[in-house]
Amino acid sequence: MTTDTSVASGRGAAPRPPRRPEGDDSVGLVDPTRRYRFSNLDAKFSPYLFVAPFFVLFTVVGLFPLLYTAYISLFDWEIGLDGEFVGLANYVELLGDPQFWNAMVNTFSIFLMSSVPQIIVAVLIAALLNTALRARTLWRMGVLLPYVASLVALTLIFGDLFGVQYGMINDWLEAVGLDRINWQAERWWSHVAIATMVDWRWTGYNALIVLAAMQAIPRDVYEAAVVDGAGTMRRFFSVTLPMLRPTIIFVVITSTIGGLQIFTEPLLFEPAGGNANGGASNQFQTVMLYMYQAGFGRYELGYASAVAWVLFVVIIAIAGINFMLTRRIASSGED
Amino acid sequence: MRNRRAGLGSLLACTAVLAAVTTACGSDSGTSADGKIELTIATFNQFGYEELLKEYEAAHPNIKVSERKTGQAADHHKNLFTKMAAGSGLSDVEGVEEGYLSQVMTRAGQFNNLKEIGPNVDGRWLDWKTKSVTAKGGELIGYGTDIGPLAMCYRKDLLEAGGIPTDEAGIAATFATWDSYFAAGKQYAEKTGKAWFDSAAQIFNPMHNQAELGYFDKDDKLVIDSNGDKAIWGKVTAAVAQGQSAKLKAWTPEWETGFRESAFATKTCPAWLLGNIEKNSGPEHKGKWVVTGSFPDGGGNWGGSFLTVPKQSKHPKEAAELAAWLTAPEQQIKAFKAKNTFPSQLEALDNPELTESTNEYFGQQVGKLYAEQAKKVDVAQYKGPKDGQIQDDIVGPALLSVEQGTNADEAWKKVVEDAQKATK
Numbered sequence: 001m002t003t004d005t006s007v008a009s010g011r012g013a014a015p016r017p018p019r020r021p022e023g024d025d026s027v028g029l030v031d032p033t034r035r036y037r038f039s040n041l042d043a044k045f046s047p048y049l050f051v052a053p054f055f056v057l058f059t060v061v062g063l064f065p066l067l068y069t070a071y072i073s074l075f076d077w078e079i080g081l082d083g084e085f086v087g088l089a090n091y092v093e094l095l096g097d098p099q100f101w102n103a104m105v106n107t108f109s110i111f112l113m114s115s116v117p118q119i120i121v122a123v124l125i126a127a128l129l130n131t132a133l134r135a136r137t138l139w140r141m142g143v144l145l146p147y148v149a150s151l152v153a154l155t156l157i158f159g160d161l162f163g164v165q166y167g168m169i170n171d172w173l174e175a176v177g178l179d180r181i182n183w184q185a186e187r188w189w190s191h192v193a194i195a196t197m198v199d200w201r202w203t204g205y206n207a208l209i210v211l212a213a214m215q216a217i218p219r220d221v222y223e224a225a226v227v228d229g230a231g232t233m234r235r236f237f238s239v240t241l242p243m244l245r246p247t248i249i250f251v252v253i254t255s256t257i258g259g260l261q262i263f264t265e266p267l268l269f270e271p272a273g274g275n276a277n278g279g280a281s282n283q284f285q286t287v288m289l290y291m292y293q294a295g296f297g298r299y300e301l302g303y304a305s306a307v308a309w310v311l312f313v314v315i316i317a318i319a320g321i322n323f324m325l326t327r328r329i330a331s332s333g334e335d
Numbered sequence: 336m337r338n339r340r341a342g343l344g345s346l347l348a349c350t351a352v353l354a355a356v357t358t359a360c361g362s363d364s365g366t367s368a369d370g371k372i373e374l375t376i377a378t379f380n381q382f383g384y385e386e387l388l389k390e391y392e393a394a395h396p397n398i399k400v401s402e403r404k405t406g407q408a409a410d411h412h413k414n415l416f417t418k419m420a421a422g423s424g425l426s427d428v429e430g431v432e433e434g435y436l437s438q439v440m441t442r443a444g445q446f447n448n449l450k451e452i453g454p455n456v457d458g459r460w461l462d463w464k465t466k467s468v469t470a471k472g473g474e475l476i477g478y479g480t481d482i483g484p485l486a487m488c489y490r491k492d493l494l495e496a497g498g499i500p501t502d503e504a505g506i507a508a509t510f511a512t513w514d515s516y517f518a519a520g521k522q523y524a525e526k527t528g529k530a531w532f533d534s535a536a537q538i539f540n541p542m543h544n545q546a547e548l549g550y551f552d553k554d555d556k557l558v559i560d561s562n563g564d565k566a567i568w569g570k571v572t573a574a575v576a577q578g579q580s581a582k583l584k585a586w587t588p589e590w591e592t593g594f595r596e597s598a599f600a601t602k603t604c605p606a607w608l609l610g611n612i613e614k615n616s617g618p619e620h621k622g623k624w625v626v627t628g629s630f631p632d633g634g635g636n637w638g639g640s641f642l643t644v645p646k647q648s649k650h651p652k653e654a655a656e657l658a659a660w661l662t663a664p665e666q667q668i669k670a671f672k673a674k675n676t677f678p679s680q681l682e683a684l685d686n687p688e689l690t691e692s693t694n695e696y697f698g699q700q701v702g703k704l705y706a707e708q709a710k711k712v713d714v715a716q717y718k719g720p721k722d723g724q725i726q727d728d729i730v731g732p733a734l735l736s737v738e739q740g741t742n743a744d745e746a747w748k749k750v751v752e753d754a755q756k757a758t759k
Contacts, residue, residue, distance in 0.1 A: 079416045079417065079419075079420045081441070081442065156588070159587075159588050159589075160588070163588065163589050163592075164582075164589065165582075165583070165589055165592075165593075165598075166589055166592045166593075166596070167589075182739060184739070185736075185739035185740065270587075275727050275728060277727075277728055277732050279732070280732045280733070280734075280735035280736035280738075280739055280741075281732070281736045281741065282732075293728065296413055297724065297727075297728060298721075298724055298728075298757070299416055299438070301420075
């Protein structure tokens with residue numbers, strides 16, 4: 001302390017800080033720089049260390065397969081036989097492959113048919129769940145049930161519903177005097193059926209995410225809106241929706257990724273044989289099914305890898321477009 | 336939606352991890368701690384080997400056998416081909432199903448020639464069974480296990496309702512040739528307004544399989560546009576146009592319901608299908624189904640498996656010995672009794688335990704009937720490298736599309752184009 005005081009007084013300029021407690025400096029005196037440097041390092045690098053496991057894991061099981069897939073896509077590689085380097089030939093062939101474009105159209109058709117209604121309905125359900133319901137938790141858990149239900153059960157249920165000859169929906173249609181629909185054979189109707197399966201499974205899941213965001217909107221914003229004389233609809237469109245913007249962007253992006261990679265539902269929609277043909281004329285074969293068929297039906301890994309990479313690029317592009325669109329749409333409300 | 340991401344990347348990663356894990360599980364060393372030779376055998380569905388393997392271990396104290404069972408043939412073969420590509424992880428004995436045999440034969444170099452390393456088993460099997468697993472250079476790649484001899488099943492009550500004679504001579508005449516079969520079908524469909532068979536693909540495949548050449552000639556050149564398939568296609572699709580098909584794709588829940596609803600009167604039935612007919616039709620139709628040995632235009636085979644010894648095996652001699660023992664007539668009869676796998680061994684086909692067995696649902700001596708059907712097959716159809724793919728991904732769906740309304744000639748054109756594209 002004496003040193004400290006003498007230094008301070010020696011300089012003669014800065015007066016001792018008024019409220020500095022006595023004896024405090026002794027701690028800093030032991031080795032101020034080393035201690036400081038260590039905690040500085042700690043603060044700087046510990047976060048990286050803590051997030052590292054994810055990135056290490058991602059590199060091993062995500063990034064490496066991604067890059068290896070790109071490598072394989074340059075070969076004419078049939079599984080179990082020797083591969084031959086062909087450069088970009090797989091991609092050239094793919095872009096001229098009508099079955100691939102057919103699969104692309106199907107994917108987008110099913111994606112739009114499922115995602116658009118799904119997100120709109122999810123927001124509406126969330127808004128309803130956000131009101132003062134009796135047994136609120138029960139309802140909120142209820143919307144998640146389809147997501148929890150096993151896919152096998154889903155297949156059985158929807159197989160019975162959409163069966164062509166002994167299906168329940170066709171029986172109902174006939175009972176009310178309408179024509180039976182060939183759910184498997186007709187392109188449009190098969191997409192409707194698959195989109196229904198997707199919606200049934202994922203709407204509640206998205207609704208809960210939106211609901212969580214809705215609950216985070218401060219009450220006083222609504223109170224102010226009420227004071228200003230805004231009705232329920234006005235509050236929903238001018239307060240709730242704009243405040244949900246980041247969440248809706250998230251839901252839209254994840255739906256895009258999932259929707260364009262749709263695989264299980266169309267595969268299960270044609271339950272027999274386990275092939276990924278997507279209907280007799282590929283009328284509901286999606287890009288993922290086509291990739292699976294190329295890779296594990298025909299064992300042409302090079303070609304399947306090329307499909308995977310093209311799909312990857314398409315998903316990134318569409319997710320980017322969606323990101324910009326939702327930003328714009330959601331921001332037209334308030335800010 | 337996150338769960339729907341089943342990208343190729345993760346698939347590859349999974350198989351790589353699986354391969355690493357199973358390799359680590361000990362197939363690399365091949366010897367257990369107590370100095371016993373460890374053999375693994377990979378099977379799918381039901382081979383009926385559980386008791387047999389215990390018996391083998393008891394008789395060979397220096398050998399320990401473990402069975403890796405997979406539920407479905409498709410998964411088993413995906414695993415097989417992936418590990419062949421990876422170069423490790425295969426079992427010492429690997430089962431192969433007939434439908435995947437052509438893909439295995441194009442990779443025949445990765446399997447041991449059982450003529451070289453195995454015991455002498457000449458003349459054990461039906462000739463065509465051995466031929467189908469003999470490579471171009473004469474190497475024997477696998478030992479035959481079971482087969483699926485074809486017969487025709489029909490509903491006696493439905494035929495009578497359609498005015499088709501069901502006495503012995505009548506049945507023989509109806510099911511003598513495909514032409515007489517379709518003619519009877521036309522009559523049946525006109526009279527009852529109901530379908531004659533379950534689906535076009537279930538008729539086309541056995542017809543196609545009766546020919547000596549499949550979709551390829553022996554030089555692996557695609558011959559789908561010049562072999563007899565176009566004529567078969569014409570006959571089947573004409574029958575579809577006459578309303579003979581119930582348009583029920585096999586193995587779908589609708590198909591299963593179709594049995595109970597009496598949606599069709601006849602069914603091509605390999606030996607292993609009898610159980611499905613019983614299960615799907617239910618007890619209320621007991622005694623109505625009849626299986627007959629008069630199969631149109633001769634016999635045929637549908638299904639059956641082989642045991643192979645991949646070159647990856649550390650103990651190929653012992654593995655071949657095990658495979659030979661398992662496919663010997665005595666053992667195959669036991670497997671038949673355990674899981675109804677119909678034997679492919681000449682001696683087993685004459686065994687009274689097989690020929691005198693009666694099927695309660697049909698009330699017939701089906702073992703004897705199918706043994707005779709097995710002997711009617713005289714050639715093993717030559718299957719080219721992409722045979723299975725053309726059948727499953729191109730011809731089958733095209734037939735379904737005809738049933739769903741596509742023009743038959745256009746569908747055939749697409750079949751030829753797609754087959755050419757797949758084999759280019």
